[in-house]
Amino acid sequence: MIDADSPLPAIAILGAGSMGGAILHGLIASGLDHGGVTVTNRTAVKADAMGDLAGVRSVALENDPNANTHAAATADVILIGVKPAMVPDLLREISPHVRPGAVVVSLAAGVTVATFESILPDSVAVLRSMPNTPSLVGRGVTGLASGTNVTGDDAAIVRRLFETVGSVVEVPEHKIDALSTISGSGPAYVFLLIEELTRAAEGKGFDRAEARLMAEQTFIGAAALLEASDDEPAELRRRVTSPKGTTEKAIEVLQAAQLGALFAEATDAALARAQELATGA
Secondary structure (H helix, E strand, O other): OOOOOOOOOOOOEEOHHHHHHHHHHHHHHHHHOOEEEEEEOOOOOHHHHHOOOOOEEEOOOOOOOOOHHHHHHHHOOEEEEOOOOHHHHHHHHHHHHOOOOEEEOOOOOOOOHHHHHHHOOOOOOOEEEEEHHHHHOHHHHEHHHHHHHHOHHHHHHHHHHHHHHHHEEEHHHHHHHHHOOOHHOHHHHHHHHHHHHHHHHHHHHOHHHHHHHHHHHHHHHHHHHHHOOOOOHHHHHHHHHHOOOOOHHHHHHHHHHHHHHHHHHHHHHHHHHHHHOOOOO
């Protein structure tokens, strides 16, 4: 059993791509990596890019074909960051080498806890995670779902790990796909809104640089204001919306377009696709 109150134990990240790399950098910056971190990648180029981080052992599979099994055998927490289609083969490879009592965490979208538990020993705890891309800048939201063998200490240690790159929401596994339609896909919705507001600015005669500055910094500033306030978004919106003013007219147009229903329809479509992917469609 892992002690949730101690510094983080030995960690392995198998397949340290963009998301695994983000977690690695957050972990190193937090100073909690007392047990050491081993990361694996397919190529030496990717491995070398992480090899200079303090306390990190970075290994390329092209140099050491057994790097995944060696890393798994020496870790108490193992993050699986390879592509979803590669997960079952990787689990079969490392299964005989995973320590009893170790915690294995999936970063792979669409791969269920049941898939992990069907391959790994019963002595291993499994959690499924759903981070989002703002984890790359330490402002992520990660959903965590526990498997059947996870203890409170296991969940606490994984929560601490993901809190190094942002906030954590613990949910039952049946809500992970729904969570992915909000926080997982959500950054794309925000970027789309910024794109469209930028185009609207250009349509009013501003050049590209001016339009981008206005649109992007308005979103960034509004998000910072929301974070600094205890008020609900609706209350902050009301404060900007003077009666019979210009903002009120714009809001009326957006509300007439049934923006709420559109977001519900969009996230429903994302959820339906997530469920299709889970069945291999």
